[in-house]
Amino acid sequence: xxxxxxxxxxxxxxxxxxxxxxxxxxxxxxxxxxxxxxxxxxxxxxxxxxxxxxxxxxxxxxxxxxxxxxxxxxxxxxxxxxxxxxxxxxxxxxxxxxxxxxxxxxxxxxxxxxxxxxxxxxxxxxxxxxxxxxxxxxxxxxxxxxxxxxxxxxxxxxxxxxxxxxxxxxxxxxxxxxxxxxxxxxxxxxxxxxxxxxxxxxxxxxxxxxxxxxxxxxxxxxxxxxxxxxxxxxxxxxxxxxxxxxxxxxxxxxxxxxxxxxxxxxxxxxxxxxx
Amino acid sequence: xxxxxxxxxxxxxxxxxxxxxxxxxxxxxxxxxxxxxxxxxxxxxxxxxxxxxxxxxxxxxxxxxxxxxxxxxxxxxxxxxxxxxxxxxxxxxxxxxxxxxxxxxxxxxxxxxxxxxxxxxxxxxxxxxxxxxxxxxxxxxxxxxxxxxxxxxxxxxxxxxxxxxxxxxxxxxxxxxxxxxxxxxxxxxxxxxxxxxxxxxxxxxxxxxxxxxxxxxxxxxxxxxxxxxxxxxxxxxxxxxxxxxxxxxxxxxxxxxxxxxxxxxxxxxxxxxxxxxxxxxxxxxxxxxxxxxxxxxxxxxxxxxxxxxxxxxxxxxxxxxxxxxxxxxxxxxxxxxxxxxxxx
Numbered sequence: 001x002x003x004x005x006x007x008x009x010x011x012x013x014x015x016x017x018x019x020x021x022x023x024x025x026x027x028x029x030x031x032x033x034x035x036x037x038x039x040x041x042x043x044x045x046x047x048x049x050x051x052x053x054x055x056x057x058x059x060x061x062x063x064x065x066x067x068x069x070x071x072x073x074x075x076x077x078x079x080x081x082x083x084x085x086x087x088x089x090x091x092x093x094x095x096x097x098x099x100x101x102x103x104x105x106x107x108x109x110x111x112x113x114x115x116x117x118x119x120x121x122x123x124x125x126x127x128x129x130x131x132x133x134x135x136x137x138x139x140x141x142x143x144x145x146x147x148x149x150x151x152x153x154x155x156x157x158x159x160x161x162x163x164x165x166x167x168x169x170x171x172x173x174x175x176x177x178x179x180x181x182x183x184x185x186x187x188x189x190x191x192x193x194x195x196x197x198x199x200x201x202x203x204x205x206x207x208x209x210x211x212x213x214x215x216x217x218x219x220x221x222x223x224x225x226x227x228x229x230x231x232x233x234x235x236x237x238x239x240x241x242x243x244x245x246x247x248x249x250x251x252x253x254x255x256x257x258x259x260x261x262x263x264x265x266x267x268x269x270x271x272x273x274x275x
Numbered sequence: 276x277x278x279x280x281x282x283x284x285x286x287x288x289x290x291x292x293x294x295x296x297x298x299x300x301x302x303x304x305x306x307x308x309x310x311x312x313x314x315x316x317x318x319x320x321x322x323x324x325x326x327x328x329x330x331x332x333x334x335x336x337x338x339x340x341x342x343x344x345x346x347x348x349x350x351x352x353x354x355x356x357x358x359x360x361x362x363x364x365x366x367x368x369x370x371x372x373x374x375x376x377x378x379x380x381x382x383x384x385x386x387x388x389x390x391x392x393x394x395x396x397x398x399x400x401x402x403x404x405x406x407x408x409x410x411x412x413x414x415x416x417x418x419x420x421x422x423x424x425x426x427x428x429x430x431x432x433x434x435x436x437x438x439x440x441x442x443x444x445x446x447x448x449x450x451x452x453x454x455x456x457x458x459x460x461x462x463x464x465x466x467x468x469x470x471x472x473x474x475x476x477x478x479x480x481x482x483x484x485x486x487x488x489x490x491x492x493x494x495x496x497x498x499x500x501x502x503x504x505x506x507x508x509x510x511x512x513x514x515x516x517x518x519x520x521x522x523x524x525x526x527x528x529x530x531x532x533x534x535x536x537x538x539x540x541x542x543x544x545x546x547x548x549x550x551x552x553x554x555x556x557x558x559x560x561x562x563x564x565x566x567x568x569x570x571x572x573x574x575x576x577x578x579x580x581x582x583x584x585x586x587x588x589x590x591x592x593x594x595x596x597x598x599x600x601x602x603x604x605x606x607x608x609x610x611x612x613x614x615x616x617x618x619x
Contacts, residue, residue, distance in 0.1 A: 088482075141497070142498075153425035157478070157497055157609070175529075175533055
């Protein structure tokens with residue numbers, strides 16, 4: 001494929017192969033849009049980090065699409081505009097049934113996906129650190145098994161360097177009929193931002209034959225904006241809209257959450273060395 | 276029709292609660308509000324006078340009068356033990372405001388005193404009486420939700436500062452702490468009440484992040500239950516000025532056979548009044564659970580045994596254990612702390 005006349009590669013494989021593919025793409029002088037999580041191990045994230053550093057004229061972007069979802073982006077802009085003062089408390093929740101879309105079902109295998117505390121929560125960890133503008137310094141997490149698999153319901157509580165804290169909920173354990181629900185709260189010293197997918201449902205078209213079309217205000221806007229930001233960066237020669245270091249930070253936070261679940265201990269992210 | 280339960284309010288330190296209970300007692304056919312006691316006449320009158328109830332600052336005389344069947348203790352949390360022991364000694368059933376106490380020793384002493392005197396000890400876990408919580412409880416009891424897997428619940432509110440609240444509630448030597456002990460006990464109790472599971476381990480982060488309070492205004496707890504299920508609790512005083520609501524209660528839970536999404540703010544209409552400075556308000560049309568709790572307390576007293584879904588002293592103690600374990604965790608780098616050991 002690298003022999004084809006391409007400028008960019010989008011790495012959308014399961015995370016265990018992100019490092020090999022991204023490193024090879026960069027060696028072939030491609031710009032890379034790498035899906036989240038960056039990798040399944042910190043060693044792999046660091047391989048991508050080193051390759052991206054070595055290819056300084058290439059754009060490597062990590063696909064944290066939440067930053068481009070219109071709801072999430074709007075909240076970030078309100079925070080940056082000072083509307084709620086200094087951010088202090090956050091909650092980010094994404095709950096759904098076991099996703100059925102993964103090719104060959106790799107998402108359901110924890111050794112390939114990391115489960116919802118990695119696959120889903122990495123969005124939350126990236127978004128909350130971005131919103132509060134401060135790195136995560138401590139995390140503890142708990143998880144429970146469900147009929148969907150081991151550790152398919154998880155909660156992680158994060159402390160940030162600026163003192164803010166947040167709780168992240170991630171579930172694949174919910175009934176399929178409930179759909180995908182997100183709920184976000186950002187509380188600052190002077191205000192509060194919150195939204196959830198139930199409340200931003202734009203309505204529906206009900207037909208007499210029973211057909212229902214939901215008027216989803218989000219649609220594909222997040223992905224479109226994400227890819228537009230990537231291609232703009234490629235055309236203008238960078239910088240990366242979401243650099244590898246941000247992706248590594250979010251993935252490391254998620255891996256620490258999994259470590260906390262396994263050990264029953266909080267993780268000090270300022271010193272944590274991956275076992 | 277059996278005679279009404281003669282009840283006194285003992286302490287008005289939890290003033291909004293004391294006022295609401297006094298209203299429920301004075302409007303109930305099952306109860307008679309005999310008196311309102313507080314050591315501070317101004318505070319006591321501010322509750323008693325609204326319901327034309329006698330005020331007294333002499334608790335001994337009130338208890339010795341022989342007129343009382345029961346008391347509702349709304350004094351500062353560290354005073355609950357003294358007042359409950361006095362009431363139990365006079366043969367009065369006790370409904371204690373939450374949290375039960377600030378120490379496990381005090382909580383156990385209250386339970387023992389009431390047991391020795393043969394009177395009931397209830398704790399004001401009023402959320403049990405919310406109609407939607409009753410429905411969720413029925414769903415759990417019928418087995419239709421299966422066993423709990425995980426949940427997140429929140430009870431957020433405005434900071435309880437003067438003038439709406441007496442100053443003691445943010446003085447840790449009188450209240451035991453801030454938002455964590457104040458609100459988490461409601462949430463912990465609901466987790467136990469609904470799921471039938473006990474908490475085995477607790478980790479928590481706390482902080483004075485929003486207000487200049489002498490106690491934590493924000494807290495996030497992680498609970499592990501005895502079946503391996505997990506719970507995340509947000510009991511923070513994190514409601515900002517001019518927010519359209521003052522307090523919320525939400526519960527999102529998943530079990531092995533179903534899930535629950537519950538938000539009490541849904542029971543409201545949206546109000547914008549040109550007469551108010553606040554802009555949008557959520558005007559609640561929810562039923563007042565205090566009335567239902569007072570009715571059930573009176574029923575329990577009349578029938579000689581606690582009625583469902585009343586919370587017992589043991590329930591109060593379990594919730595206090597979790598809160599105290601949360602404080603131990605928060606002061607030790609969010610380490611996981613056993614909930615029931617009492618050793619930390």
